[in-house]
Amino acid sequence: MGAFEELMAWARQTRALAQVAGRLAWDQETMMPRGAAEQRAEEAGAMEAVLHARRSDPRVGAWLEAAEAADPGPEARAQLRLIRHEHDRVRRVPGDLAAELARLTSRAQGIWAAARAEDDFAAFAPVLEEVVARKREEGAALADGGDAYDALLDGFEPGMTAAELDRIFGEMRPRLKRLRERALGHGDAAPLRGAFDTQAQLELARELAGRFGYDFARGRIDLAVHPFSAGAGDDVRITTRVSAEDPFNCLYSTIHETGHAAYEQGIAPAYRMTPVGQGVSMGVHESQSRLYENQLGRSRGFCHWLYGRMRAVFGDLGVADEEAFYATVNRLHRGYIRTEADEVQYNLHVMLRYDLERQLIAGDLEVADLEAAWNAWFAEDFGYPVDRAANGVLQDVHWSVGLFGYFPTYALGNVYAGCLHAAMRAELGELDAQLAAGDPSAATGWLRRHVQQHGGLYPPRELVTRACGGAPGAGPLLDYLDEKFGALYPG
Amino acid sequence: MGAFEELMAWARQTRALAQVAGRLAWDQETMMPRGAAEQRAEEAGAMEAVLHARRSDPRVGAWLEAAEAADPGPEARAQLRLIRHEHDRVRRVPGDLAAELARLTSRAQGIWAAARAEDDFAAFAPVLEEVVARKREEGAALADGGDAYDALLDGFEPGMTAAELDRIFGEMRPRLKRLRERALGHGDAAPLRGAFDTQAQLELARELAGRFGYDFARGRIDLAVHPFSAGAGDDVRITTRVSAEDPFNCLYSTIHETGHAAYEQGIAPAYRMTPVGQGVSMGVHESQSRLYENQLGRSRGFCHWLYGRMRAVFGDLGVADEEAFYATVNRLHRGYIRTEADEVQYNLHVMLRYDLERQLIAGDLEVADLEAAWNAWFAEDFGYPVDRAANGVLQDVHWSVGLFGYFPTYALGNVYAGCLHAAMRAELGELDAQLAAGDPSAATGWLRRHVQQHGGLYPPRELVTRACGGAPGAGPLLDYLDEKFGALYPG
Numbered sequence: 001m002g003a004f005e006e007l008m009a010w011a012r013q014t015r016a017l018a019q020v021a022g023r024l025a026w027d028q029e030t031m032m033p034r035g036a037a038e039q040r041a042e043e044a045g046a047m048e049a050v051l052h053a054r055r056s057d058p059r060v061g062a063w064l065e066a067a068e069a070a071d072p073g074p075e076a077r078a079q080l081r082l083i084r085h086e087h088d089r090v091r092r093v094p095g096d097l098a099a100e101l102a103r104l105t106s107r108a109q110g111i112w113a114a115a116r117a118e119d120d121f122a123a124f125a126p127v128l129e130e131v132v133a134r135k136r137e138e139g140a141a142l143a144d145g146g147d148a149y150d151a152l153l154d155g156f157e158p159g160m161t162a163a164e165l166d167r168i169f170g171e172m173r174p175r176l177k178r179l180r181e182r183a184l185g186h187g188d189a190a191p192l193r194g195a196f197d198t199q200a201q202l203e204l205a206r207e208l209a210g211r212f213g214y215d216f217a218r219g220r221i222d223l224a225v226h227p228f229s230a231g232a233g234d235d236v237r238i239t240t241r242v243s244a245e246d247p248f249n250c251l252y253s254t255i256h257e258t259g260h261a262a263y264e265q266g267i268a269p270a271y272r273m274t275p276v277g278q279g280v281s282m283g284v285h286e287s288q289s290r291l292y293e294n295q296l297g298r299s300r301g302f303c304h305w306l307y308g309r310m311r312a313v314f315g316d317l318g319v320a321d322e323e324a325f326y327a328t329v330n331r332l333h334r335g336y337i338r339t340e341a342d343e344v345q346y347n348l349h350v351m352l353r354y355d356l357e358r359q360l361i362a363g364d365l366e367v368a369d370l371e372a373a374w375n376a377w378f379a380e381d382f383g384y385p386v387d388r389a390a391n392g393v394l395q396d397v398h399w400s401v402g403l404f405g406y407f408p409t410y411a412l413g414n415v416y417a418g419c420l421h422a423a424m425r426a427e428l429g430e431l432d433a434q435l436a437a438g439d440p441s442a443a444t445g446w447l448r449r450h451v452q453q454h455g456g457l458y459p460p461r462e463l464v465t466r467a468c469g470g471a472p473g474a475g476p477l478l479d480y481l482d483e484k485f486g487a488l489y490p491g
Numbered sequence: 492m493g494a495f496e497e498l499m500a501w502a503r504q505t506r507a508l509a510q511v512a513g514r515l516a517w518d519q520e521t522m523m524p525r526g527a528a529e530q531r532a533e534e535a536g537a538m539e540a541v542l543h544a545r546r547s548d549p550r551v552g553a554w555l556e557a558a559e560a561a562d563p564g565p566e567a568r569a570q571l572r573l574i575r576h577e578h579d580r581v582r583r584v585p586g587d588l589a590a591e592l593a594r595l596t597s598r599a600q601g602i603w604a605a606a607r608a609e610d611d612f613a614a615f616a617p618v619l620e621e622v623v624a625r626k627r628e629e630g631a632a633l634a635d636g637g638d639a640y641d642a643l644l645d646g647f648e649p650g651m652t653a654a655e656l657d658r659i660f661g662e663m664r665p666r667l668k669r670l671r672e673r674a675l676g677h678g679d680a681a682p683l684r685g686a687f688d689t690q691a692q693l694e695l696a697r698e699l700a701g702r703f704g705y706d707f708a709r710g711r712i713d714l715a716v717h718p719f720s721a722g723a724g725d726d727v728r729i730t731t732r733v734s735a736e737d738p739f740n741c742l743y744s745t746i747h748e749t750g751h752a753a754y755e756q757g758i759a760p761a762y763r764m765t766p767v768g769q770g771v772s773m774g775v776h777e778s779q780s781r782l783y784e785n786q787l788g789r790s791r792g793f794c795h796w797l798y799g800r801m802r803a804v805f806g807d808l809g810v811a812d813e814e815a816f817y818a819t820v821n822r823l824h825r826g827y828i829r830t831e832a833d834e835v836q837y838n839l840h841v842m843l844r845y846d847l848e849r850q851l852i853a854g855d856l857e858v859a860d861l862e863a864a865w866n867a868w869f870a871e872d873f874g875y876p877v878d879r880a881a882n883g884v885l886q887d888v889h890w891s892v893g894l895f896g897y898f899p900t901y902a903l904g905n906v907y908a909g910c911l912h913a914a915m916r917a918e919l920g921e922l923d924a925q926l927a928a929g930d931p932s933a934a935t936g937w938l939r940r941h942v943q944q945h946g947g948l949y950p951p952r953e954l955v956t957r958a959c960g961g962a963p964g965a966g967p968l969l970d971y972l973d974e975k976f977g978a979l980y981p982g
Contacts, residue, residue: 012533013537013540016533016534016536016537016538017534017537017538017541019530019534020511020515020534020537020538023515023518023534024511024514027514027518031522031711032726033707033708033709033710033711033725033726033728034708035706035708035709035725035726036709036725036726038725039510039724039725039726039763039764040726042503042507042764043507043508043510043511043514045507046504046507046508046511047507047508047511049504050508050541215526216524217524217525217526218524218526218527219524220522220524233530234524234526234527234529234530235523235524235526235527235530235531237524272530273530273533
């Protein structure tokens with residue numbers, strides 16, 4: 001075997017093991033008996049050690065150099081680009097630091113959960129300080145002389161920089177704040193009220209997943225505390241949750257996760273179990289899930305159709321008509337929690353975290369001052385004070401598990417979704433009519449052709465540029481939001 | 492760290508990875524989407540490669556020698572005994588042969604399933620010939636000059652030999668045949684007739700599992716095509732199946748698997764994730780499952796109680812009274828299939844396979860003559876001819892996947908169960924009354940104290956000898972069967 005073939009055999013087996021580890025995590029959230037947590041931590045740790053040893057295999061560097069020198073074709077170049085990206089990242093972080101971060105974040109997650117339950121940031125601050133200190137070290141090691149935050153960001157969105165994010169977010173913030181203020185000037189819109197049979201919710205969620213192209217022969221839907229999508233290729237599972245009071249939680253989480261899953265299921269079969277055979281970045285992944293959920297699932301047409309479908313399933317909804325239902329689905333209201341936010345305010349939540357975590361990594365902000373900084377920022381962007389830590393600085397798990405550089409990909413996903421949606425609409429003349437018939441298949445087919453099938457073949461920015469015919473920017477998203485919410489909340 | 496500590500850290504991580512591989516196999520039978528089979532084979536193969544590499548780690552031999560020389564305490568000696576046993580077996584089989592066997596048996600299993608569906612032994616014979624040839628090689632490599640079949644047997648029942656089995660089975664066969672003939676002289680007893688709600692069966696099965704001591708906080712019950720138990724320590728899962736016509740299938744499979752699971756769940760927590768922390772042999776494992784299922788679950792007292800419970804759940808069963816129900820549960824009838832056989836005939840099925848596989852490995856029988864040999868033997872032991880290959884030589888998966896030396900542990904489990912049951916009865920005066928109240932907890936508690944908690948601390952024969960106060964033999968089982976079935980089928 002040549003170096004490229006050796007490398008691909010190694011990569012394929014590594015991917016297979018990563019899938020096994022991913023399935024173990026899925027099992028933990030869906031199937032694991034409650035008494036098995038301690039033993040499971042040991043099992044998951046053993047898998048992590050196996051994967052780390054494989055990724056640190058010294059032969060990889062030599063294979064890479066030889067294979068890169070041979071200048072193979074475009075697909076092989078993409079495989080090498082992705083292997084090189086991961087290899088360089090693994091190589092730059094000292095093994096001791098990686099192991100210490102794994103131990104530390106495992107401990108920090110438990111402390112965070114307890115602190116959140118008690119609304120007590122001070123109980124979390126000491127371990128978060130340790131995490132931040134280690135992440136600064138890790139960022140510096142990865143950056144190799146460059147910017148530490150950019151280096152962390154690059155792990156989730158290869159090629160993206162904080163400078164570029166600043167440019168994009170700088171354009172977004174004022175327009176989003178303006179839109180938010182105008183909408184909330186109308187007062188909080190009323191939510192759906194009532195109790196909705198949870199089994200019927202789940203059945204409708206399964207139907208919606210199918211309509212959005214989820215392939216049940218290569219996946220399954222289970223219940224979990226937090227909805228997520230896991231797996232790749234022929235085994236991509238999603239989870240959802242159900243609340244009798246709020247059927248939109250179950251239905252729209254399911255559509256969101258279907259977007260993630262459809263991306264993985266939609267990658268060309270030839271790439272399966274190779275580095276190219278998975279979603280290329282967190283931002284592009286989120287672009288799919290958010291486009292499914294919002295631009296398609298919360299569109300006027302689809303809401304009109306869903307109104308009829310939900311009345312057929314649940315009976316009278318206490319909502320006057322299709323237009324009122326569309327307004328209810330897209331209602332803006334005051335709130336503290338990112339994951340419950342609407343399309344407009346969601347991005348403001350993300351930017352707040354991005355700014356704070358960037359300062360933390362740069363050393364411009366210390367953990368001791370984090371809660372105050374959060375609260376000040378929130379009051380500035382949202383116009384009212386945080387009422388308690390669980391609704392503020394303690395609401396997200398991310399920092400406790402060491403995810404710095406991850407938050408901005410949520411907003412970037414919306415930016416990409418805006419670009420893709422505009423390009424798709426320009427091409428698909430019948431889209432509104434199809435959505436009004438409950439049929440998003442033309443839209444999901446467009447995404448499959450232009451985005452999903454390519455997996456990691458192109459870097460994120462190139463992928464979006466190819467799909468949209470121009471470089472990504474916030475303009476299309478902001479225009480879409482202005483049009484949609486401007487009509488719902490006339491000024 | 493000293494050599495022993497190094498070795499135990501290695502063993503612990505290996506156990507953790509083996510658990511992950513086991514959970515992957517559980518997932519395949521219970522949860523996996525149907526389109527994921529091909530990808531799953533690659534994932535399972537990658538895990539197998541990781542485990543094989545670990546088990547072949549050249550450091551293990553050196554650690555073992557150093558640790559053995561240090562003469563540690565009794566628990567450490569047991570750990571070393573088990574690690575040494577596996578290490579020597581792995582070391583003796585050339586890596587190429589192990590890999591070839593893995594590939595071959597994976598292929599052979601599919602060919603066997605297709606051949607069984609077509610009742611066509613000739614379609615299976617060529618690949619089985621290859622399997623037998625490789626197993627002869629493996630047996631010879633393992634035997635290191637000794638007997639090849641003994642060496643294969645030792646993989647499932649350490650310390651057991653074919654000579655000892657011949658002695659035990661030689662005592663059993665004539666008495667079992669006599670009992671069988673007498674019982675069938677009464678004609679085939681009638682089965683339960685009717686249709687039994689499958690959801691109610693599953694609920695009752697869960698109740699029975701609980702009564703037999705299954706800890707649901709450290710396990711779960713799901714449906715699968717073939718019932719099995721999987722896992723160790725704090726995560727031991729069982730599966731069952733359900734048929735509307737035959738509720739005993741679901742209920743007694745569940746009690747059987749509960750026996751396996753209770754063994755694993757009942758091992759002392761201090762041994763968890765170590766070599767001592769798992770069932771010590773296939774025979775001892777089967778002794779627990781069979782004792783739970785038969786000596787307890789099919790006892791007169793428990794059947795009397797179950798009659799009332801099943802009438803409460805399903806209504807009239809079409810069975811006159813408790814005694815008639817007891818006879819129905821324990822009915823003997825003509826049949827071809829091992830897994831459907833009663834307590835008497837089951838062992839005759841096992842001995843047939845044992846004799847044939849021993850001849851195959853010794854080279855005294857060739858695959859070309861296997862079907863004829865099976866059919867002749869069956870007619871001799873059971874008194875009527877095999878009607879088709881799927882009911883004869885093709886009925887079991889074992890040989891296709893390379894399990895030679897495994898079958899006799901099924902009958903050995905019954906022999907051990909006979910000894911344990913006799914010892915238990917001598918000690919527990921109230922056993923019959925407790926079972927008649929649907930409460931097997933005194934019996935399962937006795938097994939936990941005398942067998943289960945020890946895990947692999949003692950070799951199988953020593954474990955049973957300690958529990959029973961004497962060396963294991965077929966006498967107690969045969970006396971129990973004579974008494975039970977002699978009363979049901981008076982001569």
